[in-house]
Amino acid sequence: MSTINRFELSRALRQFRAIKLPLDGRRAAAVCIAVLIEDGKPAIWLTERSSSLRAHPGQVAFPGGRIDPNETAAEAALREVKEELGLHVHPQQILGELDDFATKSGYVITPFVVWIGDFAGTLRPNASEVARVHAVTMDEVDTEPRFVTDPRVDSPILQWPFRDLGIHAPTAAILYQFREVVLRRRHTRVAHVGQPVFAWQ
Template sequence: MNSDDVEGVTRERIEAALAAFEPRAAGEDVRDAVGETSASPQRAAVAIAVGRRRDGVTAFLLTVRPDRMRAHPGQFALPGGRVDSGESAAQGALRELHEELGIEVDEAAVLGRLDDYVTRSGYVISPFVVWVGDLLDATIANPDEVAIVLTPTMAELDVEPRFVTIPESDRPVVQWPYAGSLIHAPTGAIIYQFREVVLHGRPTRVDHLEQPVFAWR
């Protein structure tokens, strides 16, 4: 896909790419990243919220968490969080999108999903691709959860990630380069799979990709 095609990715194109992809769900009994089995994993969901910026370019929403947060302060993140009792993972992703960024859309906006990602801290994250259209530039950030709102373009997404080794694990650590930073798993892994599936039609899996040690807790 050339740069013009990337920048002009449409809702229909994204939906078609996701329809051709078979996502993997972790199930009820999961083996976490350190090899321990949990019969009652903590369920979480994130939204890859895609739309059109005012300049007409297709982009998605990425946030930076406040430094004062107890969990993962100052890190890049997709809108999302724990799935509440009685709601589906998709509903949880949409609720979190509204709570964090003030964007409210219904389940018809969900274009598809990617693979579950099991974290070192025992969460099973279910990623959903959500079309927010012109609302991409209409975010109202919740200061308790969001310090910065970013809108990476599809061209910025379409870069080769880095894979590095660490002595603490035999799995490669993924790093997505963006705006002079390196974004790690789980966010970096989910974004990488989104790029592979949607922009290139490749059924790339990411469950083997490691988180950096600082994100293990």
């Protein structure tokens, strides 16, 4: 595994050319892959969505959401971190992007990698949106995914084994590409991976 610090993250992302997708009638969204150092070890934040939310309750996700009118994707990603976690992130903390990911539920998600750095503060999750926040270590990120089949889905469905939670695409696909690009220095594409039926029906 490569060393994780701001310089190495920036270098890995500079060497990667993210694929941008047209909306083609879909809605635009953005997520934030926030990389922090906690107790001397790098990690990223994943949230468990509140069970009261209408869309995807209880699912594990990156902080993020729909892009508002007259708002850039980057602005949306940082706004969502503020709204969901109570943390202000400066635009200069954005290090790069991963591939846009088109979801079966009708979104094109732009993932931004953001450097938080040493973090010893306290998050203030918005309880109406976030039930729980997980600090996921790089050892947990650097895990081989599973691929399962479903006769209703054309491609094998990517699952990410994380503790006692099952994570599926799109979050699992973005997490997998982060692992490949940043930790493994492999420019792996993930647009083809299958998405579970429950995520879009």
